[in-house]
Every structure is written in C-alpha cells, then in structure tokens.
Amino acid sequence: MQIFTEKDKLITVIRSNYHLLPVINRFGIRLGVKDKTVGDICREKQINPLFFLAVVNTFHNVDYFPKTDLLTVSPLQIVAYLRKTHQYYLEYEVLKIERLLEKLLLGCPTQCTDLKMIDSFYRKYKKELFLHIMEEEEKVFPYIISLTQNRKRIPGYSISSYEKEHSDVDSKLNDLTSLVIKYLEPAYNDNDCNEFLIALSKFERDLADHARIEDNVLVPLVLELEKELGDE
Amino acid sequence: MNKKILIVHRSEMVRKGLSAILRSFFTAEVVAFATPDEMAAFSSPPGACLLLFAEASALPQPSVRQRLCQNGSLKVVSVLLSEDIPAGELCADYHISLHTGSTEIHDLVASVFKMPATSGANGHEGEELTQREKDVLKLVALGHTNKDIGEKLFISVHTVISHRKNITEKLGIKSISGLTVYAILNKLIDPDLIDPEKLI
Numbered sequence: 001m002q003i004f005t006e007k008d009k010l011i012t013v014i015r016s017n018y019h020l021l022p023v024i025n026r027f028g029i030r031l032g033v034k035d036k037t038v039g040d041i042c043r044e045k046q047i048n049p050l051f052f053l054a055v056v057n058t059f060h061n062v063d064y065f066p067k068t069d070l071l072t073v074s075p076l077q078i079v080a081y082l083r084k085t086h087q088y089y090l091e092y093e094v095l096k097i098e099r100l101l102e103k104l105l106l107g108c109p110t111q112c113t114d115l116k117m118i119d120s121f122y123r124k125y126k127k128e129l130f131l132h133i134m135e136e137e138e139k140v141f142p143y144i145i146s147l148t149q150n151r152k153r154i155p156g157y158s159i160s161s162y163e164k165e166h167s168d169v170d171s172k173l174n175d176l177t178s179l180v181i182k183y184l185e186p187a188y189n190d191n192d193c194n195e196f197l198i199a200l201s202k203f204e205r206d207l208a209d210h211a212r213i214e215d216n217v218l219v220p221l222v223l224e225l226e227k228e229l230g231d232e
Numbered sequence: 233m234n235k236k237i238l239i240v241h242r243s244e245m246v247r248k249g250l251s252a253i254l255r256s257f258f259t260a261e262v263v264a265f266a267t268p269d270e271m272a273a274f275s276s277p278p279g280a281c282l283l284l285f286a287e288a289s290a291l292p293q294p295s296v297r298q299r300l301c302q303n304g305s306l307k308v309v310s311v312l313l314s315e316d317i318p319a320g321e322l323c324a325d326y327h328i329s330l331h332t333g334s335t336e337i338h339d340l341v342a343s344v345f346k347m348p349a350t351s352g353a354n355g356h357e358g359e360e361l362t363q364r365e366k367d368v369l370k371l372v373a374l375g376h377t378n379k380d381i382g383e384k385l386f387i388s389v390h391t392v393i394s395h396r397k398n399i400t401e402k403l404g405i406k407s408i409s410g411l412t413v414y415a416i417l418n419k420l421i422d423p424d425l426i427d428p429e430k431l432i
Contacts, residue, residue: 063263065263065270065274070273117413117423117432121413124409124432125409171406171407172409172410175405175410175413178405179417184417185417220274223278
C-alpha cells in the first residue's frame with residue numbers, strides 16, 4: 001500500500017494516480033505545482049496537511065484507515081471539502097455522464113429499447129442522488145456546523161441517524177453498471193459505450209470514497225463531539 | 233444492518249491476504265490495522281455488526297470490546313500461527329490458523345453475519361432464475377407490492393420475500409428499478425406495457 005506523506009512531492013502524488021486530480025482541486029490546489037512537496041503546498045494554501053493526506057490516502061488506497069491524529073481536524077474543514085465534492089458531482093460529473101449517455105443513444109441505429117431503459121434508470125438515479133445531496137447540504141451539514149460552532153446539542157438530532165442513507169444510492173449505481181455490462185444489446189457504438197461505462201465506474205469509485213470520508217472520518221468525529229457535549 | 237470486518241495483525245501478508253479472501257466473498261467493509269493502537273482511532277457506527285480478526289497478542293481487552301460494540305454486536309476470531317489452540321484462556325469466539333482454507337473462512341463469516349454470500353464461489357450469482365422466480369420478478373418489475381404478488385401467485389408474503397432475496401442474489405441487482413430494467417432487457421415484460429417514467 002503506497003501511503004503519501006508531507007515530504008512527497010505533489011507531482012509524485014499526481015503521477016501515481018491521475019484520479020487524484022479532482023480530489024486535489026477540491027482543496028483549491030491547481031496545476032503548476034513545480035517541485036513543491038505536499039507539506040509546502042498545504043502551508044501555502046493553509047490546508048491542514050493531516051486532513052489533506054487523509055483524504056488523498058483514503059482515495060488512493062481502499063484499505064487505508066486514517067489514524068488517531070485526525071481527530072484534530074475540524075469538522076468544518078471536512079464539511080467544506082465534502083461540499084466541494086458535491087459541487088463537482090452536480091456541476092460536472094453527473095452532467096458528463098448524461099452527455100455521454102446521450103451520445104450513446106444518438107449513435108444507436110435501431111430502436112434501442114435497452115439504452116432507453118438505461119437512460120430512464122439513470123435519470124431516476126440522478127433525481128435520488130440530488131435529493132440525497134440536498135439532504136446533506138440542507139440538514140446534515142448545517143447541523144454539524146452549528147454543533148461545532150455553538151458547541152451545543154440540538155434536541156432530536158444526532159449524526160447516527162445519518163449513515164444508513166448511503167447504501168441505497170451506492171447500490172443503484174452498482175446496478176446500473178452491471179446492467180450495462182451484462183445485458184446491453186449489440187447495436188451500440190463501442191467507443192461511446194466504453195467512454196460512458198468508464199465515466200460511470202470512475203464516478204462510482206469517487207462516490208464510494210466520498211462515503212468512506214463521511215463514514216470513517218466525519219461521523220466518528222461528530223460522534224465524539226456529541227459525546228463531549230453530553231445529552232441533548 | 234451495517235456490517236464491518238476488522239483485521240489487526242502485524243503481518244502485512246496476513247492483512248492483505250485475509251482482506252483479499254474476505255472481499256472476494258463479502259461486500260462488508262474490511263478495515264485492516266497493524267496494531268491495536270492503530271485501531272484505537274476506529275469507532276464503529278452504533279448498532280453495527282462487527283467481526284474482528286486478531287492475532288493472539290492483539291485480542292481486545294474487555295474495555296476495548298465494549299467500546300467497539302456500541303449497542304451492536306462484536307465477534308472476535310483469533311488468528312493463530314498453527315492449528316494447535318494454545319492452552320489457557322483466549323478471549324476469542326472463534327479460531328482460525330494460517331492454514332485455514334478460504335472456504336472455511338467464508339463459512340465462518342457467513343455464519344457470524346447470518347447471511348448468504350453476495351458473490352464468489354459459494355454465492356449464487358450467475359445462476360439462472362427458476363420459473364417461479366421469473367413470475368415474481370415480472371410482478372416486482374410491474375410495481376406490485378409483496379402482498380399483491382402473494383395474492384396473485386397464491387403464495388405467502390414470506391415466500392415472496394424469500395423469492396425476492398434469491399432473485400437479488402442470483403442477479404446481483406438490488407434496487408427495484410434495476411430489477412425492472414433487467415426484466416425489460418431480458419424480455420420478461422413488454423416495455424410497451426409500462427410507463428418507464430413511473431416504474432424505473
């Protein structure tokens with residue numbers, strides 16, 4: 001398992017895994033990194049290096065689990081990162097997949113019932129994903145921000161009610177990918193379909209990572225905070 | 233229920249090998265640590281069902297057990313070097329050794345989690361659906377409730393649920409809209425009969 005540290009150059013990190021680029025962007029880091037190390041860039045951009053490395057390493061290694069010192073990261077920073085991720089999904093990733101699917105549909109010479117079904121499925125999935133993101137943006141994140149800033153419990157709300165939501169959104173995307181791979185009719189354009197499927201898998205991976213950051217980093221931190229602040 | 237598998241072992245080979253075996257059978261999250269200290273940062277979601285594989289020197293003390301449990305359940309598997317279970321008290325619920333085969337590990341985990349495997353050698357993924365399962369799937373895809381389906385096919389709701397579980401296992405598709413798309417793509421139902429906007 002390759003674990004990045006503060007001493008690693010950013011170019012090493014990027015070249016090891018290009019999928020990390022959008023992740024790094026979410027911290028406000030852009031290309032033109034010269035020979036700067038992770039530590040250099042984090043100081044420059046006033047990013048907590050522990051959190052940066054936790055996110056990058058969790059994304060890079062499915063097995064990685066951030067250690068105790070992460071408890072020093074403020075939930076506000078994590079929320080800010082997760083919000084950037086949501087923005088990336090809504091403004092880029094979801095639209096990109098939609099575009100690729102549209103291209104795939106247009107390129108299909110026959111009636112393409114199968115692709116139309118896949119399209120309906122994706123639309124439905126998109127709606128559910130939006131609802132899920134809205135729920136986090138409008139309820140969960142404000143709760144965490146208020147808890148952190150005011151250091152006071154809010155009656156009737158706890159972070160533990162939050163985790164079960166994920167699995168459903170994840171499993172739909174998984175279903176979609178399997179359906180395309182297993183049951184697509186031959187009348188489609190290879191390249192268009194490959195692009196669509198690769199984008200879909202990349203998104204699936206990014207979402208799974210997003211959920212891991214929420215479940216393994218954010219939720220334990222907030223649970224700890226709730227315990228510290230006592231009962232509602 | 234939220235299921236998680238934890239591994240605490242100094243040997244990277246054991247951690248990696250065990251995770252690989254577990255992942256090939258189960259979808260539960262597997263998290264590996266080299267030492268109990270590393271695991272101290274881990275907190276389980278309340279009510280989770282945990283299974284911990286640990287080498288003898290890393291078996292959890294009662295206080296750690298309690299912390300991990302959090303209203304859920306925790307079972308501990310001791311990972312021994314050889315097949316001889318050492319004399320004396322071992323605070324583990326199960327034992328495996330470095331010689332234990334993957335099938336045995338699979339059976340152990342499946343019985344602890346009281347679940348069938350979702351994929352892999354012992355799973356049912358890829359098996360063909362029976363005629364009865366196809367009948368149930370058609371009705372699921374058309375948006376009927378379990379109760380409706382039971383009445384139409386003259387079977388109990390319990391039987392409907394058990395058929396649905398098998399269908400999901402065999403196809404590897406969990407969501408209802410996914411099953412509907414499957415049924416259309418495999419010509420179990422006629423797409424002209426349904427309104428995709430409503431059913432998918």
